[in-house]
Amino acid sequence: MNAVTHTQTITKRALHDPAWLKWTIIAIALGFILLFLCLPLWIVITEAFAKGWSAYWSALGQPDAQAALRLTLLTALITVPLNTLLGLCAAWAITRFEFTGKSLLTTLIDLPFSVSPVISGLIFVLLFGAQGWFGPWLSDHDLKIIFAVPGIVLATLFITFPFVARELIPLMQEMGSEEEEAALSLGANGWQMFFQITLPNIKWALLYGVLLCNARAMGEFGAVSVVSGHIRGMTNTLPLHVEVSYNEYDFVGAFASASILAGLAIVTLVLKSVLEWRQGKH
Amino acid sequence: MSIVLTNITKNFGKFAALNNIDLEIPEGELVALLGPSGCGKTTLLRIIAGLEQADSGRVVLNGEDKTEQHVSHRGIGFVFQHYALFRHMTVFDNIAFGLRVKPKKHRPSEADIAKKVHALLELVQLDWLHDRFPDQLSGGQRQRIALARALAVEPDVLLLDEPFGALDASVRKDLRQWLRNLHHELNVTSIFVTHDQEEAMEVASQVVVLNHGRIEQQGAPSDIYDHPANAFVSRFIGQTNIFAPDDHDAIWLQTSGLPVNDQNGKIAHVRPHDIEVEKASDEASAHAVLKDWQHLGALIRIELVKNAAHGESATVYAEMPNEQFKRLHLHRGDKVSLRIRNAHWFH
Numbered sequence: 327m328n329a330v331t332h333t334q335t336i337t338k339r340a341l342h343d344p345a346w347l348k349w350t351i352i353a354i355a356l357g358f359i360l361l362f363l364c365l366p367l368w369i370v371i372t373e374a375f376a377k378g379w380s381a382y383w384s385a386l387g388q389p390d391a392q393a394a395l396r397l398t399l400l401t402a403l404i405t406v407p408l409n410t411l412l413g414l415c416a417a418w419a420i421t422r423f424e425f426t427g428k429s430l431l432t433t434l435i436d437l438p439f440s441v442s443p444v445i446s447g448l449i450f451v452l453l454f455g456a457q458g459w460f461g462p463w464l465s466d467h468d469l470k471i472i473f474a475v476p477g478i479v480l481a482t483l484f485i486t487f488p489f490v491a492r493e494l495i496p497l498m499q500e501m502g503s504e505e506e507e508a509a510l511s512l513g514a515n516g517w518q519m520f521f522q523i524t525l526p527n528i529k530w531a532l533l534y535g536v537l538l539c540n541a542r543a544m545g546e547f548g549a550v551s552v553v554s555g556h557i558r559g560m561t562n563t564l565p566l567h568v569e570v571s572y573n574e575y576d577f578v579g580a581f582a583s584a585s586i587l588a589g590l591a592i593v594t595l596v597l598k599s600v601l602e603w604r605q606g607k608h
Numbered sequence: 609m610s611i612v613l614t615n616i617t618k619n620f621g622k623f624a625a626l627n628n629i630d631l632e633i634p635e636g637e638l639v640a641l642l643g644p645s646g647c648g649k650t651t652l653l654r655i656i657a658g659l660e661q662a663d664s665g666r667v668v669l670n671g672e673d674k675t676e677q678h679v680s681h682r683g684i685g686f687v688f689q690h691y692a693l694f695r696h697m698t699v700f701d702n703i704a705f706g707l708r709v710k711p712k713k714h715r716p717s718e719a720d721i722a723k724k725v726h727a728l729l730e731l732v733q734l735d736w737l738h739d740r741f742p743d744q745l746s747g748g749q750r751q752r753i754a755l756a757r758a759l760a761v762e763p764d765v766l767l768l769d770e771p772f773g774a775l776d777a778s779v780r781k782d783l784r785q786w787l788r789n790l791h792h793e794l795n796v797t798s799i800f801v802t803h804d805q806e807e808a809m810e811v812a813s814q815v816v817v818l819n820h821g822r823i824e825q826q827g828a829p830s831d832i833y834d835h836p837a838n839a840f841v842s843r844f845i846g847q848t849n850i851f852a853p854d855d856h857d858a859i860w861l862q863t864s865g866l867p868v869n870d871q872n873g874k875i876a877h878v879r880p881h882d883i884e885v886e887k888a889s890d891e892a893s894a895h896a897v898l899k900d901w902q903h904l905g906a907l908i909r910i911e912l913v914k915n916a917a918h919g920e921s922a923t924v925y926a927e928m929p930n931e932q933f934k935r936l937h938l939h940r941g942d943k944v945s946l947r948i949r950n951a952h953w954f955h
Binding site: 522527 | 657692706709710758760761
């Protein structure tokens with residue numbers, strides 16, 4: 327024990343940087359955060375309240391803003407549970423089964439992260455748009471996906487798919503399947519095993535993934551922008567509403583909506599650190 | 609509960625893990641599956657448990673074909689190498705798990721479960737740990753809790769994967785004895801996997817030696833030690849000196865007591881304790897030079913060097929009781945004569 331502490335002190339001393347270097351690096355990091363992260367946030371809030379509380383509330387109370395908020399919540403309400411389920415399936419398949427194409431699947435999970443969101447949106451237009459592969463069939467059956475809510479949900483689903491799976495895969499890989507096998511050998515069925523053994527072990531990582539998935543589902547702009555068609559009061563989500571209001575010089579309206587998204591981001595960050603802290607404890 | 613395996617074959621891709629395994633284990637035995645790492649012993653254990661599916665072959669437990677049955681319905685208790693205790697549950701909840709997941713009509717009441725769990729905790733002498741979590745236990749304690757958990761569902765067969773593999777040497781010694789006594793008490797047919805031949809010989813009533821996915825020999829520990837079926841078993845169990853007639857002077861072998869004439873290319877395996885060592889008296893005996901010796905508790909292991917064919921030298925190990933060695937008054941570099949009492953000949 328003593329020897330260990332001793333070595334640590336020596337290493338620390340050997341790695342000790344001069345004070346000026348330490349403070350310069352800290353100043354650069356802090357300065358960057360203030361300039362590029364805190365300042366914009368501050369501007370969003372001050373602009374949103376530039377004309378006072380009542381202007382802020384009336385901007386948010388506008389039917390278009392309300393519709394955008396409702397659509398954003400609806401999209402998140404559909405995509406987050408679906409992607410939680412899909413993410414669990416993908417993580418389970420990759421960490422618990424052996425099959426051909428497994429490494430391809432592992433790579434493909436990250437595809438939505440590596441492709442530009444605009445391209446992701448475009449893919450759906452090419453598939454379901456009027457000129458797209460399924461376009462004629464859809465119009466024959468009077469179904470509308472592109473420039474409608476289903477398109478927005480699909481695009482969001484695609485964009486936010488990796489979050490849950492990516493949180494779970496490394497954790498489940500590290501945990502191995504011995505505890506689950508033990509549960510089965512003791513007579514548990516698949517559901518009992520999942521809810522009593524697997525879920526308690528992955529719940530913090532799962533929540534963390536769901537949280538990030540939700541934040542992205544509510545905030546996604548690029549892909550949704552391509553498929554939405556920007557029909558006010560119909561297919562505008564909150565991020566799109568911000569853009570539309572801003573382009574129409576309705577600054578209070580734009581920043582008021584933006585402040586909701588910013589608030590969501592802050593809540594996400596707080597919950598995220600709480601979850602990280604809980605995860606670290608387990 | 610007897611265990612009968614017929615024709616078990618298992619391949620992982622191109623790697624043949626098990627090759628046509630036939631094995632019969634009578635009721636009440638404590639059997640060791642012994643072999644070097646990668647020999648397929650853990651795979652065989654997992655196939656018996658139903659945690660792995662064999663490519664072909666049948667698993668019959670107590671006359672009932674269980675090949676197609678799910679692990680949860682086989683009536684087995686499995687103790688994992690790293691215990692696999694449920695980390696988010698207390699020791700009590702871990703042991704109670706198997707009782708609590710039973711279908712409603714078979715599930716005992718909470719009071720009965722508590723009674724049973726405490727009885728098991730007493731059996732493994734750890735009742736005072738019932739409200740701890742697994743990460744607060746030592747390796748030996750975890751091992752015993754894992755065993756108690758497996759016993760809670762009253763399995764017909766107890767399967768243990770390298771049960772002492774992850775423990776300190778001293779804890780391991782204690783637990784071996786303890787497991788043997790426990791088996792004596794419960795008399796449940798048990799199989800454990802090990803790569804440690806000493807452990808297998810000490811704990812098991814039957815030893816099954818595996819190599820490259822095949823069974824090399826099955827028998828009582830003394831059987832396997834005294835009558836190894838082939839060169840692999842002889843080499844794997846205990847220490848063995850190997851004399852290939854081609855590498856040694858025929859006359860030397862003859863005078864040492866190894867008649868080489870009628871062996872047609874076979875190789876002699878000689879246990880160290882089957883070699884008698886004496887101070888060299890006459891030129892007619894087989895000679896070697898005493899190089900060094902080590903104390904193995906009550907025994908002394910003597911390292912001897914002799915001339916072999918092609919001008920090389922060969923090392924021969926002999927063992928004898930401490931007292932006897934002292935009486936010989938031997939020193940390093942002394943010339944000694946050897947006599948080989950017993951040898952096994954294998955191709």
